Amino acid sequence: AQSVAQPEDQVNVAEGNPLTVKCTYSVSGNPYLFWYVQYPNRGLQFLLKYITGDNLVKGSYGFEAEFNKSQTSFHLKKPSALVSDSALYFCAVRDASGGSYIPTFGRGTSLIVHP
Amino acid sequence: GAGVSQSPSNKVTEKGKDVELRCDPISGHTALYWYRQSLGQGLEFLIYFQGNSAPDKSGLPSDRFSAERTGGSVSTLTIQRTQQEDSAVYLCASRPSGGGSYNEQFFGPGTRLTVL
Numbered sequence: 001a002q003s004v005a006q007p008e009d010q011v012n013v014a015e016g017n018p019l020t021v022k023c024t025y026s027v028s029g030n031p032y033l034f035w036y037v038q039y040p041n042r043g044l045q046f047l048l049k050y051i052t053g054d055n056l057v058k059g060s061y062g063f064e065a066e067f068n069k070s071q072t073s074f075h076l077k078k079p080s081a082l083v084s085d086s087a088l089y090f091c092a093v094r095d096a097s098g099g100s101y102i103p104t105f106g107r108g109t110s111l112i113v114h115p
Numbered sequence: 116g117a118g119v120s121q122s123p124s125n126k127v128t129e130k131g132k133d134v135e136l137r138c139d140p141i142s143g144h145t146a147l148y149w150y151r152q153s154l155g156q157g158l159e160f161l162i163y164f165q166g167n168s169a170p171d172k173s174g175l176p177s178d179r180f181s182a183e184r185t186g187g188s189v190s191t192l193t194i195q196r197t198q199q200e201d202s203a204v205y206l207c208a209s210r211p212s213g214g215g216s217y218n219e220q221f222f223g224p225g226t227r228l229t230v231l
Binding site for chain 1: 219
């Protein structure tokens, strides 16, 4: 079985400050991990993914995420937030060793960046 | 290039009516997914198509929901005898298969369904 948790419904940060959106996961084998962003009235857009290799993954719009196997976490980070980063962020996981090609998505975290 | 498209963008219907939602995936993407997004509920998986294989229907909430994919491309999600609890945004996503099953999904803009 696979599952993912985003413990914060909402994250507030001031523009220019660093931001972190948290994600923890559970899989039987090794994980494939994804972050997506959803702007209002739009579909989800891919930000970055971890498959294997370096634990620090860099993605679109200056975002990065760090895979931590011991803590089963994949937190999304950005050094300096922009107002335009305000959106809904989804973490997703898929068990690399499972037979299913269906990822499990978290409930989403609303990021609000204040000017 | 063209992304995933969905139609209609908005659909308002009366309780008990049938609705059809359409998804045009990115050309060449063999995997196609349908999700339902309700306020505060995240993404709920509905159905998954992969090439010519039998679809994975494990997420369909009731037998009022069905989907088909014709010619390995366009997909239609049908909801029969709609209920108010079916009101949600229905998202379609496609994924290329080349290069590995860990490829990311490409999402359409969604269809907002409102059942009165």
